[in-house]
Amino acid sequence: MKPLVPLLKSPGRTIIGGAPEGYDALVIGRIAATVDPRAAPAAQLVHVARDDARMARLAAALAFFHPGIEVLTFPAWDCLPYDRVSPHRDIVSRRIDTLTRLAVPPRAGRRPVRVVLATVAAFLQRVPARRAFDGAVLEVERGATIGQDRLVDFLLRSGYLRASTVHEPGEFAVRGGIIDLFPPGSETPLRLDFFGDEVEAIRGFDPLTQRSAGAIDRFAVKPVSEVRLDPESVERFRSGYRARFGAVTDDPLYEAVSAGRPHPGLEHWLPLFHERLETLCDYLPGAVVTLDHQAEAARDARLEMIGDFYRARTQLQRADEAGGGGIYRPLPPDQLYLTAREWDAALQSRAVGAFSLFDAPDAAPDEGTAWLDAGARPGRSFAEARSNPDVNLYDAVREAIAAEQRAGRRVVLACATPGSLARLSHLLQEHGVTRQHAAADWTEVREGPADSLALAVLGLDKGFATPETIVFTEADILGDRLARPVRRRRKPAQILAELANFAAGDYVVHVEHGIGRYDGLETLDVGGAPHDCLRVLYEGGDKLYVPVENIDVLSRFGSEDAVVQLDRLGGTAWQARKARVKKRIRDIAAQLIRVAAERAVRSGEVMVPPEGLYDEFCARFPYVETEDQQRAIEDVLADLASGRPMDRLICGDVGFGKTEVALRAAFVAAMNGHQVAVITPTTLLARQHFKTFTERFAGYPVRIRQLSRMASPKEAAETKAGIADGSVDIVIGTHALLGRSIAFKRLGLLIVDEEQHFGVVQKERLKELRADVHVLTLTATPIPRTLQLALSGVREMSVIATPPVDRLALRTFVLPYDPVVVREAIMREHFRGGQVFYVCPRIEDLDKVADRLRRLVPEIKLVVAHGQMSPTALEKAMTAFYDGQYDLLLSTNIVESGLDIPTANTMIIHRAELFGLAQLYQLRGRIGRSKLRGYAYLTVPPNRALSEAAEKRLQVMQALDTLGAGFTLSSHDLDIRGAGNLLGEEQSGHMREVGIELYQTMLEEAVAEARGAARAEAAESWTPQINLGMSVLIPESYVSDLSVRLGLYRRIAQLEDRGEIEAFAAEMVDRFGPLPPEVQNLLDVIAIKRLCRAAGIEKVDAGPKGAVIAFRNNRFAKPAELINFISARRDVINLRPDHRLVYRQDWSAAGSRIAGVHKLMQALARLAA
Structure with a gap:
């Protein structure tokens, strides 16, 4: 990167291409290292990022690529321009820590390369002048005489908030001879022990536990507000405020500041507290400036927003004052923020590097602009391997690594967290990538063995490639990060089970023994090893102990507020009650299947998207489709093309893009010559949809009309006539569309929005319409009935749980x-x-x-x-x-x-x-x-x-x-209310008899049975017992919180395959640290249980000399294959008269026992398949 030196040593703009996001951090550090610290003493480079998230990613990447560089971050205030609230104290602390460090440059002999990262919004803000920090920083060291009262006074004037307990930056607390405070720049709060006026000790402490940690000798007390309420600043504010706004009466801001008290939002009058303000550039003489791709577009948007808020404040100022108590007198934007002209002027005299996602052109676009190719290109994606069922993803990664190493490139695997890196590294080892080494930074990548995979904790979204090195990220390989298990990929029933966590005293249902009361966790000695068990109390005080790995035989009863009769262990009442409910559920399932079967045998219209036109219609969608949204669209298109009537439920959180799915379905139907009816519960919603549909279908030969109370009688008559003669292609309306007077000529698609808000009569009419046409139902929080139909597989469901890209959590x-x-x-x-x-x-x-x-x-x-x-x-x-x-x-x-x-x-x-x-x-x-x-x-x-x-x-x-909690909430609501019926109110009674989760399981079984599926019981209705004579638990020393442990046990019970187990293990490592042997044993037992279910094995007892295996109901799915398997291994396996399989093996080592049982279960599961 030799061209960096001449290009960025003199004022002017250089466009830097060939630096994908991620690699740009490497480039930034190299540019900073070329800057002479004598010419730029405070910092050598300032990079302006688009937003806070981008700034945080850059800071982490810089720490990896250039660990020797000191990185200072400078975020913008997290409140709106001209807000009534102050920025968060943590944000202000970070800003002041950076400003005070820059205001006093490091001494010549101790100058590391220093880079400042700021956001566009922060770069635009004016800041206190450097000399404002003269005397604003108080150095405190052990043994110094300072006096508690003097320190408290200094803290108050510096903007600290007095609290009873210190948790956040900018707080302090006084307790006798101890002062706790959390100054900017400190990783933890500090505790000062005084002996009289002398500082006897300074220790850090944990803000959560409040327990003291290591001692330090000195620290600096820095301000925590850009406004100091000392007498000089207060007087300056008072005179400036009066001079600008005239006589002041009943102004809470003026009164509070005059009394030396902080007032919410006072920072928005920052210029009145200081003689003059400066810019961040003023703190950074001689520093090179680099700009994010599209940073200047973000600047223009920010300036426009600032102007909008100022105009709104100005217009409302008179009304505010007339209303009393709401006075807000704004300062002009140019006093608080740089103008676009000032931004340009500040950069004009500096060397500026502007990153571009494009490669350098053959010729520069104009003489005043130089181009630099940083030499990197985007990395590689394994999306094709992921989507191909015939290709093993990890084998594909191994082959790619080998190919890159043969070509002379070093290969790096970058993951966001140590846990995800450990698990992905382990998976690649299992697939033959055995040469691996850890790389703590980029130097270790370059100096490590060339034929070894470098493992790096580095949170890049995408990888990059240079002539010497290629980086694969976990997102490149997996499509998402192991460390962030994606909720949307879990089955809805699993989400329901996770929510139904147990608390002591809750009613639970055991599939074999009935209703009991959960009474806590107890560690028992099982086979000579400690084992966590759940204790369940039954009628008469009987106790049942359930091993944690079998927690899935328990389910929450669901009605917390009800008085519940406990069952008796070994009694017959539970089995009789379960059989009675099961019979009723079978009747319901038969009715459900009859309805579904009638639809299945009917042929539906085949509708396929028109080539070209459909892509053009989709291109009008102004956003990027989320993964879930894209999957829902594909599901709907497949249904429309299947030749059977669609009946699909789109369960998407509010504002997550369900309407776009409906729009595309409507387009396909209309362009295939069919009519579309969109039915909404309210007139306003109908109007909203009408507006959306009209805008999206503009220019297409599709006639759209609405039918609701908002239409005049004449318009309604014309619309009805158009529906009847087929001239109206799409009609949007309320339940008026369900009237008997409406006759469609060729209705092909019915879209129902928020069906739960319709009445009984409308729902019955919908049932009639449903029989022959494609039906798409949209809902944000499905009613329990809808949810259960979907969970039972009678209606197909697509869940949209991913928020839109720019959506912020509430x-x-x-x-x-x-x-x-x-x-x-x-x-x-x-x-x-x-x-x-x-x-x-x-x-x-x-x-x-x-x-x-x-x-x-x-x-x-x-x-x-x-x-x-x-x-x-x-x-x-x-x-x-x-x-x-x-x-x-x-x-x-x-x-x-x-x-x-x-x-x-x-x-x-x-x-x-x-x-x-x-x-x-x-x-x-x-x-x-x-x-x-x-x-x-x-x-x-x-x-x-x-x-x-x-x-x-x-x-x-x-x-x-x-974001995306709607589905979760529906399940939670179902559980809290302990109700929800399928085909009438009597069903809530059935739920009360057996509990919501077991009812759900029985319903699934009955539906499968009614469909003529094999009479195999649902997997959840029985669970294998595994005893390996080893500790199987989550130790209290590893996860101390009981409710968290229980929640983890519940989640573990729902893990379905190796991928889910690996992702869960990665999460555990990140949250709690390396897995103890007991937890690893637990995860191994879960994997073995999955194989046992597949093989029909009810119980495994394993020890140092082998294992005894019992088959469920003493039957094996393929007896002949089992006999051949035993015959080929007569020296180690035999079948006892009681149908138990005995496997003899030396398993005295615990590790060999787990591996051996796993291998044996795999073999038996393959036989049974």
Whole structure:
């Protein structure tokens, strides 16, 4: 990379190609190393990243490629421009740590190469001048005399927050002669022991346990705010504020600062606290600047956003002041941020390297721009090997590694975490890649053996290739990372089981013994080795101990609030009850299958996408399809082309792209000459779909109409006529489309949105329509009935659990009602140009809340909506809010279904404890549907205890902050309510008799049986017993939290194959450290159990001298093959008269016993297949 030196030593712009993201970190470090530290004393290079996520990835990559380089990060504030809240203290601490280090450059003799990473937003912000930090940093060392009072005063003036316990940067606590504080730049909080005014000891401590750790000799107390509230700064603010805004009355900001108190959001008046502000460039004289690909496009977008917020604040300023208590007087943007012209001027005098994803052209585009080829290209993907069932992925990787090494390249395997690296390395070893070595950094990669695979912990999304080296990432190989098990690939029934974790006192159902009460974990001596068992209590105090690896014979009963009669161990009541329910379920299954069979024997219209046109239609989708979304689309296209009527459920979280699946299905049907009906529960939702369909189908020969109350009688008549004569291709409407007066000429596809909101009559009409046409049902949180139909395999289901690329997880706050917080939440959304939902559980609450809101936020226009309004008035109110005529919609939970208003990103729920879990989730799903983060505030009455069930619901809501929780929640709701019926209310009674999970299993068995499948019982209904005479457990010393251990046991029981076991093991290593032998034994036993089930083996007793094997019901699937197998091994195997198989082997070593049993079970499973 010799051209770097002349190109980046003088002012001017160089475009750097041939540097895929990941490799660019290597280039950045090499450029920094060429800069003379005398010319750039603070830091040699500053790189401007597009956003925080990109900055974090670069920091990790730089640490790997150039461990000797000091990397400082400079993030932007995490609040909005002109916000009413302050940036997070952790963010400010990181910023100040970087600024103070740059303000005082290292001494000449101690200058490592230094790189600063900033984001576009951070680079645009003005910052306190360097001299503002003179005297702002206090050096504290052991033995110094400083005085507690002086230190506390310094901490308060430096922006520290006094707390009872220190957890986060910027906090301090005083307890007698001890001061705890968490200064910027410190990895842990610090504990100062005073003896009088002398600092006797300084120790770090764990913020979670609060326990002291290692001692240190000295540290620096740095400010934790870019605003210092010392007398000089306060006076400067007061005079500047008055000079700019005139006379000041009743201004909370001015009053708080005048009193020396911090005020939320005071940083947004930063220029008034300082004589002058500088830019990050001012801190970095002589430093080279490098820019991310598309950094300047991100700059323009950021400046546009800043301007929008300033204009909104300016327009609302008068209204704020008139309303009282909401005064906000914004400073012009150019006082807080660089302008585009200032950005350009700052870079003009410097050497600038701009990364490009494109290769250098043969000739430079203009004389003022130089191009540099950094010499790398994108790496290799193994997608083709992954998708080919005839190719073993790891063999393909081995062959690729060998080919690259023959070509003279070094090969690196890069994984995001040590756990995933260990497991992937192990898998490759098993497939012949035996020459491996660990590489802690890039130097070790280059100096390691050329014929050995270098193993690196490096979180790159994609690999890269240079003439000397190629990097394969886990994402290149696996398509996703082992360290992040992908929920979407797990079966829905597994998700249900994982949620149903046990807590002591819960009712559980044992498949053979019935209902008991779970009483905790107990470690027993089994075969001379410790073994974790679950203790279950039965009627009369009887106890049953279930080994943890057999936890799958237990299921949660599901009705926590009900009074449940325990069964008696060895009694007949449970078996009789189970048989009775089983008979009823068989009747239901027969009816279900009859309906499904009628559909299966009917021929459906074959619909295939028109070549060219379909691709063009798909290209109009403005986003990248997520993996789950693409899979759902492929499922639907396959159904449409199958020649049988489709009946598919698309279960996707709110805003995750279900409508796009429907659009593509509708396009295929319409272009094949068939009519499409889209049925929605509400007029507003129909209107929303009509708008979306009309925009996407523009320019195609497809006529789209809507039929709802919004259409005039004349328009409705024309639409009905068009439906009848076939001139209308796609019709979108409410249940009006289900009326008997509607006659379709050639209906081919029925799309039903949120079916659970339809009434009984409409559902019956849907059943009639379903028989002959393709049906696609969309739902965010399926009702239990729908969910169970899908889980039972009667309806096909596609789950979309991956969030859109730019989607941010919602922030959910559960808090006592606080008018200040409510006002801030509403105004915060208002100032970013958004709308607010305010939801009450009861109609009688609305008037009282409306009056309160009008007083609290008089500047907001609100509209009220509830279900007892006339349909016309309700529709008018909802439509006006949808059209943006109002800022806040105050309503009951009528907003829970289907509304898609991207500008509404804040929701406040009044008396949240009165809502059900599914309601809360559906309500919350109305927000956060754009690229902006959504905020949900679940308020409860202050100083009032909640019921246990209500508290549990709210805890679940707060815990489900992750994207894609809708399916999970539906299962959880099913479990909490302990209900959900298939074909009538009587079914909830059956569930109460045997428990939700066992009911589900029995239903699956009955459906399979009714379909004429083999009478094999479902795998979950029996479980092999494995006794290897070895410790099989998760030690308490490894995972101390009991509920976490139980959750892990439940998950382990659901692991299906080797890949899932490996992914789970990688996760365990990352979370808890290297696997103890007992845990490895447990995972091996699970793998053996899977083979036993396949072979029909009920019990394995293994010891130092071999194993005794019992077959289920004393039968083997293929007796003749078993006899041949035994005959060929007469010296080590024989069959006893009691049908037990005896295998003699020297297994005195524990490792050989596990490997031997595994190998034997593999052989028997192959025989039985």
